[in-house]
Amino acid sequence: MNKYYFSILVLIIFCASCAKTKPSSKTTTITKLENDSISIWSAKSQKLTTTKEEKLKLQLKAYDIAENSSNDSLKASYFSTLSFNQNFITDSSLFRKINKRAITINEKIQDSSALGMAYWDMGYFLQGKVVKDSAFYYYSEALNIFENLKDHNLTGGLYLQMAGIQMKIKDYSGSEANTIKAIENFKIENNNKKLFNSYNLLGIVLGDLEEYDKSLTYYNEALYYLRKTEDKLFGEEQLINNIGVIYRNTKKYDKAIENFESVINANKIFIKNPNLYSKALSNLATTKLYNEDTLGIHNLLIEAIDIKHQEKELGSLASSYYGLAEYNLYAKDTLNALANAKKAIKFSIESNNNERLLKTWSFLAGIDNANATEYFQKFTTLNDSLQKEERKQQNKFARIRFETDEFIAENIELESEKEVLSKQKQMWIGIATGFFLLGLSIYIIINQRAKNQKLRFDQQQQANNQEIFNLMLMQKQKVDEVKRLEQKRISEELHDGVLGKMLGARMILTGLNKRATDEAIQEKSKALGSLQEIENEIRSISHELSHSAYQKINNFTDSIETLLSNNKNVGLKTFFHFNEDENWDSLAGDIKINVYRIIQETFQNAIKHANCSYFEVTFHRDDEKFNVIMSDNGIGFNLNKGKKGIGIRNITSRMDKLNGSFHIDTTEGQGTTISLNIPIQIETKKIINNNT
Secondary structure (H helix, E strand, C coil), X not given: CHHHHHHHHHHHHHHHHHHCCCCHHXXXXXXXCCCCHHHHHHHHHCCCCCCHHHHHHHHHHHHXXXXXXXXXXXXXXXXXXXXXXXXXXXXHHHHHHHHHHHHHHHHHCCCHHHHXXXXXXXXXXXXXXXXXXXXXXXXXXXXXXXXXXXXXXXXXXXXXXHHHHHHHCCCHHHHHHHHHHHHHHHHHHCCHHHHHHHHHHHHHHHHHCCCHHHHHHHHHHHHHHHCCCCCCCXXXXXXXHHHHHHHHHCCCHHHHHHHHHHHHCCCCHHHHCHHXXXXXXXXXXXXXXXXXXXXXXXXXXXXXXXXXXXXXXXXXHHHHHHHHHHHHHHCCCHHHHHHXXXXXXXHHHHCCCHHHHHHHHHHHHHHCHHHHHHHHHHHHHHHHHHHHHHHHHHHHHHHHHHHHHHHHHHHHHHHHHHHHHHHHHHHHHHHHHHHHHHHHHXXXXXXXXXXXXXXXXXXXXXXXXXXXXXXXXXXXXXXXXXXXXXHHHXXXXXXXXXXXXXXXXXXXXXXXHHHCCHHHHHHHHHHHHHHHHHHHHHHHHHHHHHHHHCCCCCCHHHHHHHHHHCCCCCCCEEEEECCCCCCHHHECHHHHHHHHHHHHHHHHHHHHHHCCCEEEEEEEECCCEEEEEEEECCCCCCCCCCCCCHHHHHHHHHHHHXXXXXXXXXXXXXXXXXXXXXXXXXXXXXXXXXXX
16 A cells, blocks of 8 residues: 555656756757747737737747748747747647647758757657657657767656656656666766756656665665755755655654654745645654654644645645545544545546545545445456556557667668778778878978079069169169259249349338328338238248258248238237147158148138138147148138139149148138148158268
8 A cells, every 4th residue: 555655656756856847958959039029929928917819819920920931941940949838839739730840841951959859849748738658759759869969968858758657657667777778878968967857766666666775775866966966946855755755665664754854844845845845744644653653643634735725736635635534544533534535536536646546445445334345346447447558558658669679770780881881981081081191292392392482582582672772762862962952042042132122122112102192102002012922922932942952841830830920910810739749840841831831821811801800720640640720710601602712722732742632611601611631751861871
């Protein structure tokens, strides 16, 4: 009698902790599309406010979007995702349709891993529907794929799932064999959590076979691997509970009581795992009863029953009511024993707990003499039916295992043939590789010699080019020297000749101006102003020519400041902004001359035409560009109206010489800003010969 009670208890614990969970490694092979419609609809379907009809509509929409996908790879990904997500696809017929499409498309695109997952999904679905033989078949199909892929974690997971199903139909030898294969695969990957599940299942199987010593050994092995994992949850307490059941069945009641009390007193177990807590209460009560220690038994059983009612644990409730009936019988309270035994029958039927049902009918046949024959007949009928179904299931599983073994044997034979062909192929590849490497070596040697010869030629050519460059540099320096002498001569003649004459003319006009009429004085005054402007301009040209003869304007920024300060118009303010830490004289001479002329012309135009109250110049430079910004607050002009004036044409010409660009920003009534953007050429002193 104890055997049946133990089998149901440990089976429930194992199913809760292992058999009904899919491996975490499986989720890594499914493409998770975080933001697509399927994910959104899946999340929506999980809401408590979503009705059954709305959920089905969402599932059908997901099927349509998968079916209408643009290519086979995307379609396979969608159907694989939907097949895996059984929390979303709750309609059984729709799931079968989706899974079939996932299998078909993944076969078409030859995605073995995704195909194996699709078989796994169907096996998991059928296992949930308690269609054990079909679930076992699909697990076998998935197993064949993952064994060929040498994925030890998934292979071990499938062996473990199949072993769990075999345990339920009492195919203990098959279950033990597959569990051992699962352990072999998990040990390769050092998967401690799955090793814990595997040894736990072995403990259950050997317990059902009443090989309690081996069962205890496997439970302790499971405990060892569990303690090596970080995510224990309450697995350790479950194992301690299982070990307690073994001690109870071997009549080591003191050790059993110690184990059950350890589970009951575990930290927060009543809050976090009330199901395990209630089972431990029932186990403690029945153990004390078998040990003939009736103190507190009734309260333990009642507390366990109350918790199981709250948690709706129907199968476990049947066990607790059976335990209470045993206690009533021990207390010689036959009426309550009968009443509680009938409750055990009720919950056994509701939870399809046939083992508990058989045990309870046997119990009632022993205490209810009036109906003993009826209970015995029910017991016999159900027991015969179960044995017949178990044999039928075992035969089916044997055929599946046989077909799987045949498939594996064929694969081994094919692998052997492939190995022979592979060795021959490797030999020919080795010969071909040898010839290839020989040819490659000859090519490398010849090519390297050619490269060395070319390198020597390039070095000689570089030396010749350097000599030619030095000769050209010396020639250019001589030409530049002649240019500087000529520029100096012209500067001296302009300054000493033309300027002197201009000054004399201005003095004569000044004398005439004193004796003329008012109108003549006004006209002559204008002429004098023009002569003075010509004088200043010629002086500037003279200075520029003289300075450019030495390849620089002596203090470029001072020249600009002098230009801006020669302003005789009252009320016009000028501003000049530049970084005093910069070496502005290092700019190339042609840059300084052309910039000076552009500023000069722009400044004169502002004075004559802009009617402005201030004129501003800003210098800015970096390693590559020299920027000049000139702005006033005058009346501005319409840049798109009419032809371009001579001033703009002059700026364009000078900027072309410098390979630069300029931009004019002006609006009528809002002033004018002209920006120059000039590539920098640094003026350097050239040393003809360092040795002279």
